[in-house]
Amino acid sequence: MIRLENVTKSYSTEVTALRDANFDIAKGEFVFMVGPSGSGKSTMLRLMNRQERPEKGAVWVAGRNINDMPDSKVPHLRRNIGNIFQDYKLLANKTVFENIAFALEVIGKPRHVIRQQVPAVLELVGLGGKQERFPHQLSGGEQQRVSIARAFVNRPLILLADEPTGNLDPATGEGIMRLLDRINKTGTTVVMATHDQRIVNMMRKRVIQFDRGVIVRDQARGVYE
Amino acid sequence: MISRIRYTFREMWASLSRNLTLTAAAVITSTVSLFLFGGTLLIQRAFDNQLKKWTGGVEMIVYVNHGATPDKVELIRKALLAETSTVETVDYCDETCSAGIAATLFATDPGALEQLLPNIPSLFKVKPVDTSSSALLRSLKTQFESLPSVHSVETPDEAVDLLSQLKDFFGVRTLVLSVVLLGASALLIWNTIRTAMFARRREIEVMKLVGATNWFIRLPFMLEGLLQGIVGATMGSAALLFVNDNWTSGVRGFPDNSGLKSFVVTDGFPLWVCFWMVILGAFVGAVGSATAASRFLDV
Numbered sequence: 001m002i003r004l005e006n007v008t009k010s011y012s013t014e015v016t017a018l019r020d021a022n023f024d025i026a027k028g029e030f031v032f033m034v035g036p037s038g039s040g041k042s043t044m045l046r047l048m049n050r051q052e053r054p055e056k057g058a059v060w061v062a063g064r065n066i067n068d069m070p071d072s073k074v075p076h077l078r079r080n081i082g083n084i085f086q087d088y089k090l091l092a093n094k095t096v097f098e099n100i101a102f103a104l105e106v107i108g109k110p111r112h113v114i115r116q117q118v119p120a121v122l123e124l125v126g127l128g129g130k131q132e133r134f135p136h137q138l139s140g141g142e143q144q145r146v147s148i149a150r151a152f153v154n155r156p157l158i159l160l161a162d163e164p165t166g167n168l169d170p171a172t173g174e175g176i177m178r179l180l181d182r183i184n185k186t187g188t189t190v191v192m193a194t195h196d197q198r199i200v201n202m203m204r205k206r207v208i209q210f211d212r213g214v215i216v217r218d219q220a221r222g223v224y225e
Numbered sequence: 226m227i228s229r230i231r232y233t234f235r236e237m238w239a240s241l242s243r244n245l246t247l248t249a250a251a252v253i254t255s256t257v258s259l260f261l262f263g264g265t266l267l268i269q270r271a272f273d274n275q276l277k278k279w280t281g282g283v284e285m286i287v288y289v290n291h292g293a294t295p296d297k298v299e300l301i302r303k304a305l306l307a308e309t310s311t312v313e314t315v316d317y318c319d320e321t322c323s324a325g326i327a328a329t330l331f332a333t334d335p336g337a338l339e340q341l342l343p344n345i346p347s348l349f350k351v352k353p354v355d356t357s358s359s360a361l362l363r364s365l366k367t368q369f370e371s372l373p374s375v376h377s378v379e380t381p382d383e384a385v386d387l388l389s390q391l392k393d394f395f396g397v398r399t400l401v402l403s404v405v406l407l408g409a410s411a412l413l414i415w416n417t418i419r420t421a422m423f424a425r426r427r428e429i430e431v432m433k434l435v436g437a438t439n440w441f442i443r444l445p446f447m448l449e450g451l452l453q454g455i456v457g458a459t460m461g462s463a464a465l466l467f468v469n470d471n472w473t474s475g476v477r478g479f480p481d482n483s484g485l486k487s488f489v490v491t492d493g494f495p496l497w498v499c500f501w502m503v504i505l506g507a508f509v510g511a512v513g514s515a516t517a518a519s520r521f522l523d524v
Contacts, residue, residue, distance in 0.1 A: 049434070071439075072438075075433075075436040075437060075438045075439075076436065077436075078433070078434060078435065078436035079435070079436035083434045083435075089427065089430065089431055091427065091428055091431065102428075102431070102432075102435075103431070103435040105228065105232055106232070106432045106435060106436075106437035106441060106442075107435060107436050107437060108228065108229055108441070109228070110227075110228050111228050150431075150435070154435070154436075
């Protein structure tokens with residue numbers, strides 16, 4: 001599903017975010033990217049949805065080298081990739097329903113499809129009766145669930161999560177991880193950047209560890225070291 | 226398709242109402258600049274009308290010495306009629322006819338009339354072919370003054386010169402001013418769109434991440450700029466028609482000999498100008514917003 005071949009990404013001559021990274025992620029895998037701040041985890045996620053381009057190497061997503069992809073095709077690539085963020089990135093002036101519907105609306109989905117899919121995904125993330133609430137009326141965990149619902153409503157092949165539990169208490173974080181695990185079990189590939197040791201150790205999924213832009217460990221059913 | 230159109234218009238309206246003061250500033254600048262632009266065209270047309278009216282009635286007066294014999298008068302007539310390429314008509318007004326004209330002109334000044342009548346000259350009214358060229362009028366004047374028994378030649382070349390000068394003076398300056406203001410309104414629309422995009426940067430970021438195309442994101446902003454340009458042009462056009470009507474009815478009340486009665490535009494020209502103002506407003510709005518929307522939207 002995702003393959004990196006000798007990928008190097010620098011932001012300046014002094015800052016190399018990634019150096020010669022190589023790995024394969026199969027369809028339906030759940031992978032943690034771990035490492036301290038500035039180790040290259042977030043850059044890796046940004047390379048996977050073409051927010052960034054590497055200086056060297058190739059990034060393959062769903063069988064296509066996305067570095068060579070023309071800009072006009074990037075939106076179509078992104079429709080197959082859901083994004084979850086630490087700060088949720090919800091639109092404060094829209095209700096829960098509107099936040100999720102927005103993601104479908106801007107890719108041209110008709111109204112009847114939106115009316116059908118949004119309530120279904122809200123049920124999936126456990127926010128059935130809260131579709132008319134605004135983000136500020138929800139807890140942090142609930143806001144992250146809305147963010148997950150928005151990322152998953154279009155049934156993407158891949159979910160990229162950048163520190164999704166970073167702003168949550170441990171119990172709420174666990175709930176979010178259970179939700180991501182359920183989504184992963186539907187066949188969606190999940191790639192999650194985190195430095196939440198407890199969660200990585202609890203999930204026992206594949207772990208790719210970064211240190212100053214270099215992959216130092218790639219371990220199946222790994223733990224945080 | 227319908228959902229996209231609905232979305233585009235909804236977002237355009239939301240953006241317009243969110244940036245109300247900036248939108249108002251952009252619309253007002255477009256209104257003023259396009260009003261000036263249209264005004265320039267109308268002023269130039271009014272000068273043309275006035276010039277046409279003046280030059281349409283332009284006659285050179287060739288005064289013949291008092292007491293000139295019929296032979297000498299006939300010689301002058303022949304010399305004038307020989308200028309077929311430059312002279313259209315020649316009418317003779319003998320001393321009795323001249324006295325009649327003088328009596329009308331000096332009706333309120335009997336003293337001057339009394340002094341004039343004993344030596345009153347006869348005259349030829351000469352209508353040149355091209356009455357708008359003051360250079361031609363001057364050259365004819367020099368030529369006719371050299372004819373024997375000609376006392377003097379009067380031409381309205383200075384008045385024609387003055388009107389042409391006024392037309393150039395106002396025309397160039399108002400055109401430059403309106404072009405500068407048009408540029409300012411394009412910049413202001415550009416800035417409004419840029420601010421609107423900045424205010425909605427989070428939405429745009431989300432839209433890009435969920436796979437909205439750049440055109441889909443841009444379109445409401447471009448329509449917003451287009452609308453600002455069109456509204457500004459429509460308001461400018463309405464103001465121009467109002468001012469033109471007001472001016473025309475005001476000038477109608479002037480006396481016939483004021484020389485300004487034709488300084489108006491009364492045909493379909495103002496509507497034609499308004500049509501082009503709206504096209505220009507739409508163009509300026511679209512260009513300003515399209516540039517801003519393209520510049521601040523990376524993939």
